[in-house]
Amino acid sequence: MALPAPITVTEAAAEHVKALLAKRGKPSAGVRIGVRTKGCSGLSYTLEYADEKGKWDEVVEAGGVTILIDPKALMFVLGTTMDWTEDKLKRGFVFSNPNEKGRCGCGESFHV
Amino acid sequence: MTTAEATARGEAQAVRACWSCRGPVPARERFCPTCGLVQEPVAGDHFARLDLEPRFDIDATDVERRYFALQRQFHPDRFAARSAKEKALSLRHATALNEAYKVLKDPLGRAEHLLSLAGRPVRADGAETVSDPELLMEAMELRERLSEAAAAAAVDALLAETRANSAALERKLGHAFAAGDFAAAQKLALRLRYAAKLIDEARERRRRFDR
Amino acid sequence: MSMQILEIHEPGETPLPHEAERELAVGIDLGTTNSLVAIARDTRPEVLRLMHGEALLPSVVAYLDGRQPVVGHEARALIGEHPDRVVRSVKRLMGRGYGDVKALAGTLPFTVEPGEAERMVRLRVGGRVVTPVEVSADILRALKNRAELALDRPVTQAVITVPAYFDDAARTATKDAARLAGLQVLRLVNEPTAAALAYGLDKGAEGTYAVYDLGGGTFDVSILRLEKGVFQVLATGGDAALGGDDFDHLIAERLAAERGGPQLAPGDAKRLLEAARGVKEQLSQASQAEIELDLARAKTRHKLARAEFEAMIAPLVDRTIAAAKAVLHDADLASAEIKGVVLVGGSTRVPLVRRRVAEVFGREPLGDIDPDEVVALGAALQAEALTHGSDTLLLDVIPLSLGIETMGGLIEKVVPRNSPIPTAQAQEFTTYQDGQTAMAIHVVQGERELAEQNRSLARFTLTGIPPMAAGAARILVTYAVDADGILTVSAEERMTGVSQSVEVRPSYGLTEDEMIGMLRDSMEHGAEDMERRLLVEAQVEGRRLLLALRAALKVDADLLDATEGGSIEGLAAVLDRAIEGSDRHAIAAAQEALDQASQEFAARRMDRGIRTALSGRALDDLERRMGGAAD
Numbered sequence: 001m002a003l004p005a006p007i008t009v010t011e012a013a014a015e016h017v018k019a020l021l022a023k024r025g026k027p028s029a030g031v032r033i034g035v036r037t038k039g040c041s042g043l044s045y046t047l048e049y050a051d052e053k054g055k056w057d058e059v060v061e062a063g064g065v066t067i068l069i070d071p072k073a074l075m076f077v078l079g080t081t082m083d084w085t086e087d088k089l090k091r092g093f094v095f096s097n098p099n100e101k102g103r104c105g106c107g108e109s110f111h112v
Numbered sequence: 113m114t115t116a117e118a119t120a121r122g123e124a125q126a127v128r129a130c131w132s133c134r135g136p137v138p139a140r141e142r143f144c145p146t147c148g149l150v151q152e153p154v155a156g157d158h159f160a161r162l163d164l165e166p167r168f169d170i171d172a173t174d175v176e177r178r179y180f181a182l183q184r185q186f187h188p189d190r191f192a193a194r195s196a197k198e199k200a201l202s203l204r205h206a207t208a209l210n211e212a213y214k215v216l217k218d219p220l221g222r223a224e225h226l227l228s229l230a231g232r233p234v235r236a237d238g239a240e241t242v243s244d245p246e247l248l249m250e251a252m253e254l255r256e257r258l259s260e261a262a263a264a265a266a267v268d269a270l271l272a273e274t275r276a277n278s279a280a281l282e283r284k285l286g287h288a289f290a291a292g293d294f295a296a297a298q299k300l301a302l303r304l305r306y307a308a309k310l311i312d313e314a315r316e317r318r319r320r321f322d323r
Numbered sequence: 324m325s326m327q328i329l330e331i332h333e334p335g336e337t338p339l340p341h342e343a344e345r346e347l348a349v350g351i352d353l354g355t356t357n358s359l360v361a362i363a364r365d366t367r368p369e370v371l372r373l374m375h376g377e378a379l380l381p382s383v384v385a386y387l388d389g390r391q392p393v394v395g396h397e398a399r400a401l402i403g404e405h406p407d408r409v410v411r412s413v414k415r416l417m418g419r420g421y422g423d424v425k426a427l428a429g430t431l432p433f434t435v436e437p438g439e440a441e442r443m444v445r446l447r448v449g450g451r452v453v454t455p456v457e458v459s460a461d462i463l464r465a466l467k468n469r470a471e472l473a474l475d476r477p478v479t480q481a482v483i484t485v486p487a488y489f490d491d492a493a494r495t496a497t498k499d500a501a502r503l504a505g506l507q508v509l510r511l512v513n514e515p516t517a518a519a520l521a522y523g524l525d526k527g528a529e530g531t532y533a534v535y536d537l538g539g540g541t542f543d544v545s546i547l548r549l550e551k552g553v554f555q556v557l558a559t560g561g562d563a564a565l566g567g568d569d570f571d572h573l574i575a576e577r578l579a580a581e582r583g584g585p586q587l588a589p590g591d592a593k594r595l596l597e598a599a600r601g602v603k604e605q606l607s608q609a610s611q612a613e614i615e616l617d618l619a620r621a622k623t624r625h626k627l628a629r630a631e632f633e634a635m636i637a638p639l640v641d642r643t644i645a646a647a648k649a650v651l652h653d654a655d656l657a658s659a660e661i662k663g664v665v666l667v668g669g670s671t672r673v674p675l676v677r678r679r680v681a682e683v684f685g686r687e688p689l690g691d692i693d694p695d696e697v698v699a700l701g702a703a704l705q706a707e708a709l710t711h712g713s714d715t716l717l718l719d720v721i722p723l724s725l726g727i728e729t730m731g732g733l734i735e736k737v738v739p740r741n742s743p744i745p746t747a748q749a750q751e752f753t754t755y756q757d758g759q760t761a762m763a764i765h766v767v768q769g770e771r772e773l774a775e776q777n778r779s780l781a782r783f784t785l786t787g788i789p790p791m792a793a794g795a796a797r798i799l800v801t802y803a804v805d806a807d808g809i810l811t812v813s814a815e816e817r818m819t820g821v822s823q824s825v826e827v828r829p830s831y832g833l834t835e836d837e838m839i840g841m842l843r844d845s846m847e848h849g850a851e852d853m854e855r856r857l858l859v860e861a862q863v864e865g866r867r868l869l870l871a872l873r874a875a876l877k878v879d880a881d882l883l884d885a886t887e888g889g890s891i892e893g894l895a896a897v898l899d900r901a902i903e904g905s906d907r908h909a910i911a912a913a914q915e916a917l918d919q920a921s922q923e924f925a926a927r928r929m930d931r932g933i934r935t936a937l938s939g940r941a942l943d944d945l946e947r948r949m950g951g952a953a954d
Contacts, residue, residue: 127933149871187806188805190712194867203806319649
């Protein structure tokens with residue numbers, strides 16, 4: 001039975017993850033998406049290199065890279081799309097989240 | 113709870129204006145769907161406060177789970193960095209949740225609350241209490257045994273007996289409410305009230321033996 | 324839709340949002356003997372120390388002529404030379420009236436200024452008269468300074484711990500002290516609850532735990548259930564006037580009796596107490612203590628065996644054990660149901676205390692936490708939770724019943740002890756005379772049956788009752804206890820809707836005028852702190868409005884034409900800039916302008932909401948937008 005992947009990873013995002021993992025210079029299991037209960041409206045994302053896969057991590061393979069999702073984060077990121085954005089001022093990964101309702105106005109946290 | 117059920121309970125007809133963004137909020141929602149801020153608590157019974165159907169037989173762990181989940185959202189600790197109005201609203205929600213949980217987790221509280229929702233309050237001071245001579249006799253006899261208990265063991269025995277009696281009453285209350293027999297439930301609740309009072313007194317007496 | 328942009332970080336090194344600008348809130352354990360300040364970052368708490376690593380700040384203040392108050396070790400060192408200029412153990416007087424302490428005169432290391440029985444006690448120190456609130460404020464100020472040095476930024480917010488058994492008056496006094504010291508109290512947390520929080524989060528403990536907290540001057544025992552991040556206090560009890568200080572007094576009396584001679588001057592008595600404290604500490608390690616006293620120009624040598632010391636303090640320890648049993652009883656638990664006992668407070672180092680606690684709970688107390696630091700660590704965790712969000716939930720209770728005096732001096736309980744807070748209870752009264760327009764209400768706190776045996780919290784008169792026949796008025800009095808355990812009383816005449824709210828400034832508290840006077844006197848703070856707080860409040864309020872408006876624009880922007888939209892956007896930008904600045908009047912003005920300009924928009928949105936509701940689509944539609952999160 002094929003369940004849909006918990007998140008979608010765009011090609012651009014996968015390319016940049018691959019490049020950053022190569023640059024890190026030490027073996028990695030992939031990158032891990034987590035959620036931390038901090039910030040002015042409750043939660044914030046974390047995106048970190050993963051040295052090893054956590055026991056309960058959800059694994060998403062896309063474009064040749066491994067994205068791990070912390071089970072605590074799963075319910076918050078389910079159905080999001082991970083993309084890469086780049087302009088004159090900022091570059092980084094973005095998640096568009098259909099579950100998202102409120103935003104604290106600072107762009108750094110959200111609540112579900 | 114489905115919309116139809118909520119409507120049947122007379123809660124879902126109105127749309128309120130959010131105090132903050134002034135947008136429409138369905139009356140029973142606790143947060144504004146547009147700006148996400150906490151709203152005034154809605155008038156309602158203790159069951160509705162914990163999103164429960166008004167019934168006697170409820171799962172105690174489920175009640176507690178709902179209570180904790182709602183306190184996690186509304187406790188003043190969640191609003192310490194918020195505006196004064198949000199703090200005040202959180203205080204009202206948290207106070208109401210504490211009261212609802214206190215009433216519903218206790219079978220006697222639950223029974224009395226159901227009866228008062230049905231327009232048959234138990235606490236009709238005086239009149240109700242003397243109308244059941246059998247109950248009076250029973251209560252007087254037990255109280256006499258308690259006052260004569262000379263050792264901790266005697267109080268313990270009485271406590272165990274009264275607790276077993278309470279448990280039986282609670283089972284009967286469950287049947288009475290399930291059958292919609294409020295008259296029977298009223299009588300049973302009154303007996304449960306006497307049993308609870310006796311347990312309190314026995315525990316107080318037990319405590320003195322412990323000193 | 325603008326999005327959060329993330330970079331990949333090394334594990335555990337993702338910076339917190341707003342790290343640069345966020346205000347840090349500290350946790351403070353304001354103790355009878357020692358005080359501490361701690362901070363938590365990312366649920367890792369640490370005690371803030373001075374450069375040389377000292378964590379404990381002795382709760383001792385010296386008032387020397389022409390100098391700022393001296394706090395801590397330096398003040399304690401002055402007890403020998405200037406005993407009359409030094410105040411210690413002031414926490415024992417928080418929320419106390421002259422009448423409360425008069426009875427203890429002679430045993431207290433204070434010179435009490437005579438006054439009215441039901442008024443806050445005042446101390447004579449050197450040439451000045453100070454209240455316990457001011458002395459506590461001096462200690463808090465020293466802790467605030469220490470934190471600012473350690474963190475290199477201003478600290479204006481704190482969680483302060485109080486004994487669970489502190490009554491309303493003592494809690495209010497603690498909040499007043501913080502205000503004088505320029506600290507905004509985010510929450511008063513009960514000491515055993517704070518300890519359980521630190522212990523539970525650190526050790527991942529689950530189950531039912533007892534916390535036995537014997538401090539310098541107060542004793543608390545609490546039973547908590549720790550489960551899935553919920554810290555639920557089941558019952559609490561104790562004695563707000565029993566602590567390790569009392570052990571010192573017993574030793575001091577013994578030493579004084581052995582020494583013989585005339586009664587010691589107050590200064591020598593304070594030195595004797597310090598010596599007694601040393602003896603107590605020796606006896607926690609050794610089975611025998613020796614000491615040389617040099618008082619009133621006479622040198623004497625003394626010995627005390629641990630067994631003798633234990634016989635002396637046994638009645639006091641028995642009182643704590645009785646309280647522990649009573650709390651188990653209140654929680655309706657047997658000692659076998661307690662999974663662990665956490666010891667808090669320096670006085671739990673006394674071996675007899677440990678033995679008796681092990682006996683009553685049938686298990687060895689947990690020894691893997693520092694009993695001096697655990698309360699401050701818990702306070703710091705709670706301070707972080709309150710300012711930056713958290714998954715844990717603290718559900719505390721009111722330690723002592725609240726009641727009102729009825730006919731014949733009896734008490735009618737309104738809020739029973741161990742009720743979860745916040746709570747509100749209402750009672751209905753009526754008038755007993757025709758045309759009666761006023762009614763006196765006396766609120767007390769305690770478990771005794773007669774009003775006079777309990778703590779009097781406040782007396783006040785409800786006025787403005789419309790004249791009616793006796794028994795016709797229906798006056799509903801509501802007693803609300805907030806999450807700090809502080810009471811507010813409000814009253815409403817239900818036939819006419821006449822209402823009034825009474826902030827209970829307790830009999831033993833400072834009046835608002837006294838507070839304002841003291842704030843004016845403490846020159847470092849006062850105006851500046853007040854201004855800062857008002858600015859933060861204006862910013863919070865401004866951000867709230869912007870958030871609300873932007874959320875509304877997201878769903879209903881089509882209700883505005885281009886001109887209207889542009890004008891609202893423009894005013895929002897003005898408010899945005901004002902919030903970045905530091906002029907609270909500018910923020911208020913910008914907020915008012917934006918609020919005015921968006922009135923019409925709000926009205927149209929409401930119209931649309933109601934029209935949709937009437938067309939029957941409302942709930943489904945709103946529910947979809949809501950995502951079901953509030954269920």
